[in-house]
Amino acid sequence: MIEDDELTNLIRGEIPDAHVQVIDRTGTMDHFNVTVRSKAFRDKTLIEQHQLVYGALRDALKDGRVHAVELKTIVAEE
Numbered sequence: 001m002i003e004d005d006e007l008t009n010l011i012r013g014e015i016p017d018a019h020v021q022v023i024d025r026t027g028t029m030d031h032f033n034v035t036v037r038s039k040a041f042r043d044k045t046l047i048e049q050h051q052l053v054y055g056a057l058r059d060a061l062k063d064g065r066v067h068a069v070e071l072k073t074i075v076a077e078e
Helices: 004-014 046-056 058-062
Strands: 019-024 031-038 068-075
Touching: 004 019, 004 031, 004 046, 004 058, 046 058, 046 068
Parallel strands: 031 068
Antiparallel strands: 019 031
């Protein structure tokens, strides 16, 4: 289990300008809908954008704090 704020901080640790919205899908604090908006996604494919976010969540996914993530990434405007 992981709190929304901790999940947000993990993402911002890798993508400092990220605007992150987290929704706990099941109430169990391990299945999330996550939307991330960042300038870091500019000129990256959707797969590369998702890889950035999943890289930030790697340890939480590995140790089971996060079980499932439905991810949406958005390129932030200047």
